Amino acid sequence: MKYLERRAQRGVAFILALVAVAAATLLGVTVASTRDAASTSNDTVARNAAARAAAAGGLDIVERIVEDTSLFVGNDADADPILLFETVNIGGVMLRAEIQDLETGGPVTAATRAFVTVTEATVGNITQAARSVSQLTQADIVARADLDLSEFAVFATRLEDDMRIRALTHDGVGSTIAVWQTAPTTGLSEPLVVGTFDRRADHVYIDSDSAALGHTVLDAGAFADSNEALDTDIASGVTRLPHDIHVVPVALPPLPTAETSTTTAFFMVHMAEGPANLSTKADISFGIGQTAVVAPIDPEPGEWRQLDIEGSLKLLGGSIRVAVPTLLVVRGELKLENAAIEVDEGASLVIVAADAVSISQSYIGARRLPAESLETAGFAPYPPGGAGSVAILAATPEGAATSVFIGDGSVVKGRIYMPERGP
Numbered sequence: 001m002k003y004l005e006r007r008a009q010r011g012v013a014f015i016l017a018l019v020a021v022a023a024a025t026l027l028g029v030t031v032a033s034t035r036d037a038a039s040t041s042n043d044t045v046a047r048n049a050a051a052r053a054a055a056a057g058g059l060d061i062v063e064r065i066v067e068d069t070s071l072f073v074g075n076d077a078d079a080d081p082i083l084l085f086e087t088v089n090i091g092g093v094m095l096r097a098e099i100q101d102l103e104t105g106g107p108v109t110a111a112t113r114a115f116v117t118v119t120e121a122t123v124g125n126i127t128q129a130a131r132s133v134s135q136l137t138q139a140d141i142v143a144r145a146d147l148d149l150s151e152f153a154v155f156a157t158r159l160e161d162d163m164r165i166r167a168l169t170h171d172g173v174g175s176t177i178a179v180w181q182t183a184p185t186t187g188l189s190e191p192l193v194v195g196t197f198d199r200r201a202d203h204v205y206i207d208s209d210s211a212a213l214g215h216t217v218l219d220a221g222a223f224a225d226s227n228e229a230l231d232t233d234i235a236s237g238v239t240r241l242p243h244d245i246h247v248v249p250v251a252l253p254p255l256p257t258a259e260t261s262t263t264t265a266f267f268m269v270h271m272a273e274g275p276a277n278l279s280t281k282a283d284i285s286f287g288i289g290q291t292a293v294v295a296p297i298d299p300e301p302g303e304w305r306q307l308d309i310e311g312s313l314k315l316l317g318g319s320i321r322v323a324v325p326t327l328l329v330v331r332g333e334l335k336l337e338n339a340a341i342e343v344d345e346g347a348s349l350v351i352v353a354a355d356a357v358s359i360s361q362s363y364i365g366a367r368r369l370p371a372e373s374l375e376t377a378g379f380a381p382y383p384p385g386g387a388g389s390v391a392i393l394a395a396t397p398e399g400a401a402t403s404v405f406i407g408d409g410s411v412v413k414g415r416i417y418m419p420e421r422g423p
Helices: 002-065 185-190 229-238 264-273
Strands: 082-090 093-100 114-124 126-135 154-155 165-167 192-196 204-206 215-222 238-241 277-282 282-287 290-296 305-309 313-316 319-322 325-332 333-338 341-342 347-353 355-358 363-366 390-394 405-406 415-417
Touching: 002 093, 002 114, 002 126, 082 204, 114 185, 126 185, 192 204, 192 238, 264 277, 264 282, 264 290, 319 415
Parallel strands: 154 192, 165 204, 192 215, 215 238, 277 305, 282 313, 290 319, 305 325, 313 333, 319 341, 325 347, 333 355, 341 363, 347 390, 355 405, 390 415
Antiparallel strands: 082 093, 093 114, 114 126
């Protein structure tokens, strides 16, 4: 029995020895495989890092190239984005760079304010991209100003009885002047500029319940002549301007000589079918569910249509869709309640209002997506062209009302120009 018992123990030892050898073999294979995987992983990490560094370095190359702004002056805005250089081999890295207008997505032109650069670098089978947003430096940039004062967030043309620009609290709800959060140029982190015609910073006042976010105030003084001086001014909360600003008044077009539409029904039909220029002495009113379309009549490029309403225009639950560049003249009251005026891509709308303007729980701007609501917190979707498709110009003929009201959750994606109106 002892002998048999000894053999059984020896057999167990032999089996355990085989198991130990097998485990060691597997461990060796695993270690070898792990080393191979680690080597491959390290190589991938190295190529990723090299591609990422090369893509970032490509942005520096582009920065030097775009210093020559003559490259962009003659570009067609309808062309494709500019390919600065096709894939080139630089030290074993394949590099490619493209530049495009930040707001339009098209090529950079003389009208471009900011641009996007995208560089792609490839090392082996690894590709990394880098993206930057920059302003286009132009030699005459400090001498240029838009006649519609669109470089200002708010600009006051006259002050009466020591009235100041105010971010006011209305009906218990504070107001806010802030950058459009979804706009492409938000990435530039530029301050908004608020100011008055007399360039006095002390004429801008913010109520305690309201706010002006990321803004500077216009003040008299010399232009900042360096980046350091500009940074100092921004840190101080001012933008300096050495000259007075000329404000162009709004001209009210002459009355049409003939009336084309005598009722709202006829006016709605003529908006869609023509003639190109419409006029009516009637008060025009659209009720709940009523929709009209300002449609193209003449297929010629650059066609404009003019609609002249001697009476009032009231959209009370109704809507207008603008599918062609349109000048809408309203000589009576302009009133929107739970209504909308939407402008198709490629079209535009200029409203000349000669009387009171009231916009409540309504929308005016580029055509919305079906699910888009009235977003008043600054995050409304940014359409192609931004606010450029709509302008509201307030003329002031003798005896006209002076009020312009936009509130109660309304959204206007456009520019408001009212140099001779009161608040």
